[in-house]
Amino acid sequence: MAEAILNLSILLILLSIGIGLIRLVKGNTVLDRVIALDLLTLVSMALIIIIAHINNRFIYIDVALVYGLLSFLGVLAVARYLEKRL
């Protein structure tokens, strides 16, 4: 049962990565691509944590922690750039 739930969640995460990549390729404006970057960052953090649970190595969670601390910097930099005063 737990194996089925993990497989289902991995499938949903991969589907979400595909949808984010479609939005990134088709995106008309920069704002669509910024939102796609934020979505893919969150989804990748979830994927790293599931990989840590599957491989039974909890040092991988630190990577997701560093990513979560640093992920807002890119979006914040783009937002400040679009506000024309970086």
Added chain:
Amino acid sequence: MLLIITVILCIGIIISALLAIYLNNMISIVISAGLSGLFASVTYVMLAAPDVAMTEAAIGSGLTTLIFLYAINKTKCKDDINDY
């Protein structure tokens, strides 16, 4: 299942790199380059190298985007201000 995850992440790296080459908007190019670093970082976790993944996450995605946007803002001409 882990093989499928690795293949899809590598496809994501290729798509982001092609977007970073073929797009014609500066901020979109910087975002695509940062996204390539993100997928590379998750691929490093898949290949059992968490320290390399942590360094890639800190430098490749966080710091590079910030420095590129700072440099673009410093060297901007008047034409491409309204490019979003």
